[in-house]
Amino acid sequence: MEFSIKSGSPEKQRSACVVVGVFEPRKLTVPGEILNKASNQYISDLLRRGDLEGKSGTTLLLHNVPGTLCDRILLVGLGKEKEFREKEFRTAIATTIRTLNEIGAFDATITLTELAVKKCDLPWRIRQTVLIAAETLYRFDHYKSKKDEVRRPLRKLTLAVESRTDLAAAEKALEEGQAIVLGMNLCKDLGNLPGNVCTPGYLAEQALELAKTYPLKAEILEREDMEKLGMGSLLSVARGSHQPPKFIILRHDGGKNTAKPVVLVGKGITFDTGGISLKPGAEMDEMKYDMCGAASVLGTMKAIAQMGLKLNVVGIIPTTENMPGGNATRPGDIVTSMSGQTIEILNTDAEGRLILCDALTYAERFEPACVIDIATLTGACVIALGHVASGLLANDDTLARDLLNAGQNAYDRAWQLPLWEDYQEQLKSPFADMANIGGRAAGTITAASFLARFTKKFHWAHLDIAGTAWKSGEKKGATGRPVPLLTHFLMARARSRGE
Template sequence: MEFTAKSGNPEKQRTACIVVGVFEPRRLSPAAERLDQVSDGFISNLIRRGDLEGKIGQTLLLHNVPNTLCDRILLIGCGRERELHDAQYRKIIATAATTLNDIGAMEAVCYLTELHVKGRDNHWNVRQAVETVENSLYSFDQLKSKKDTTRRPLRKIVMSVASRRELQDSEDAVTEGYAIAQGVKLAKDLGNLPGNICTPSYLAEQALALAHQYDSIDTEILEQKDMEQLGMGALLSVAKGSRQPPKLICMRHTGNGKDKPIVLVGKGLTFDAGGISLKPAAAMDEMKYDMCGGASVFGVMRAVAELKLPLNIIGVVPASENLPDGAANKPGDVVTSMSGQTIEILNTDAEGRLILCDALSYAEKYEPEAVIDIATLTGACVIALGKHASGLLSNHSPLAHDLLNAGKSSGDRAWELPLWEEYNEQLKSPFADLANIGGREGGAITAAAFLSNFTKKYDWAHLDIAGSAWLGGDKKGATGRPVPLLTQYLLDRCKEK
């Protein structure tokens, strides 16, 4: 897909289709009004008859509109003008994108970016439009023998800008939106691959490919013997039940040689059957998504490399499988982490925190400015927040504040949960320094409290994406979250610097 920004009157655009909005009840947007004026009321006469009310989701395709240079005009319902907010805007753009793709309009000029969204500016409108178009048209058909391809797919969209003064800013917004969309796509593709293809070794290969594609990225892969030498007993204990060798994937984007790096640690459990504490069979296929935290790190690394951000960013992905086997962890086993802390494994299905804790200890070597881990960690977070927000916990209030703001700006929201010392009481063990679970109460919080014991030497935040990383049911698939949130956080850091 090609995206560009351009200013100009709609009636002068030579294109396959022009997209304009209609508000409820039957009120034309400024661009639609302009087209109506030059066509002597062609559009207003149609909608006055009741062809389009203006409700969100409604569409009307017009042919042969007088005194215009375009082949067709697509009217999109935008709801009530004064009530237009973020989610509605994205729904409007998504409707436009899927309709254009269905009708065979290979190119279009979109004037929906000129709509007034509460509290948002032109830059936000354009960037969100690019991201939403890409998201709406995404499909994962790599493994199908017969692909359901569109005969004349949408190839190019021009985002309209009200004035030339906003053109450069809009072009920057297109660049940002496209880079984030490509990062989201990579995260989705990795997440949607089945566990027999997307193994720890496959992830390692993709990290090396990313380094080959972008000069700013260097990749290092730590093998099992390297982790043994480092004393990563927690991570390695999870991998014992699998025939797939574990990998510790380290990707480094160098954008500024002087600054301390920001480290992103993503859980890379390429399949999680629960180990000896076996999961129920129902929906176990979705446990291929247990590496979506790692996938999001890949997506962010691609986005920052595309944008050439002047930051030092390190992506660390501990990758393993968690399967039942004669050598697998057993409830009651005690393992020693890289930090030297011992852990009693009460539930082998609480394995994500075991691979993360050693990766978080490893992150100390980079002397980071901040460390953010991303993990599909707990079902308890899904119960608490549903699919709409990622859980956020942190040992540093300014870092949490910045991540929350990035979520609001990007539309990839998070919600902060408390991380009080009292929650650590639930992790006490009579046989080890820590237990790997803290009981049913506050499960998402006690999981983060467990990780906090390995993050004492730096500012740290934890994103629990168990609810937001993928969708089930008829819309089953990875979402690519929280790539937009994290990329926005990094963009904000660039502005601060």
């Protein structure tokens, strides 16, 4: 998709289609009024006849409108003007892109980016339009012998701004949006790949490929390296798999040499059977998505590298399969983590925390400004928050607030849960320093409480994306979340530090 920014009167746009909005009941937006005046009230006459009321998600395509230079005008319903907020704006853009792609409009000019959205500025509208366009048109059909091809797919989109003074800010937002799309698409592609393709070795190859394409530095630790480092917790998960585990380090040195980096840690279980604590068979195919934390780290690193973000960021990905087998870890086994703390493994399906805890200990060597881990960690998070918000827990309130704000700005939202010391009681073990599960109650919180034991030396936040990393059912597939949240967080951090 080719994007451009333009300021100009809508009736003078020479494109296959100009898109304008209509609020309920039958109220044209300012660009729509301009087109209506140029057409000698042609559009308002149609609206008065009841052809379009303005209900959200509805459209009306007009051909050969007098007084205009475009081939067609697409009217898009926006709902009630007083209720027009982020969700309604996103719905209008998605409806627009879907309709344009279906009608064979090779190029189009969207005036919806000029609309006022409460608490959202022009850069937000531009970024969101780019992200929603990419999301609407995204397809993963790599393995289909016959692909569903659109006859004349949408190729070029011009985003309208009210004034020429807005062009610079809009152009910058456009570049940011396109960079985030690159990261999200990588995240989605990796998540959607089958487990027999997207192995730990494949993830390592992707990191090395990113380092060849962008000014990133990649390092891959093998099993022997992990053994020397004492990563007994991580390696206990890998014991049942024939696929060798990998430990990926990817560095973006965009900030000052003396600046401490932000460290992102992504859970990379490329397939999760549950191990000896075997999962039920229903929907187990979706456990290929258990590496979406890792995919989001790779996607975020690609996005910030594309932007040339002036910030030091380190991505860490512990990756392995979790498989049953004669050599697999058993419930009741006790392992020693890299930190020296011992863990009684009561359930081998609580494996994400076992690989993350060693990665969090490894992160100490970077003397980080803060550490954020991202993981499809608990089914309990899906029960608590559904598929709308990611779970957020942190040992630092400022870091949590910054992440919540970034999620709100990106419309990739999170919700904070408590991380009180009281929950640590559930992790007590009579035989080791801790158990790897704390029972059914507060499962998301006790999982984070487990990780908190390995984060005493830095500011840390945990994002549980079990409910947001992918969709099930008819629209099954990876979502690319939380790449937007993480990217907005890093962008804001770079701005605040003036790096």
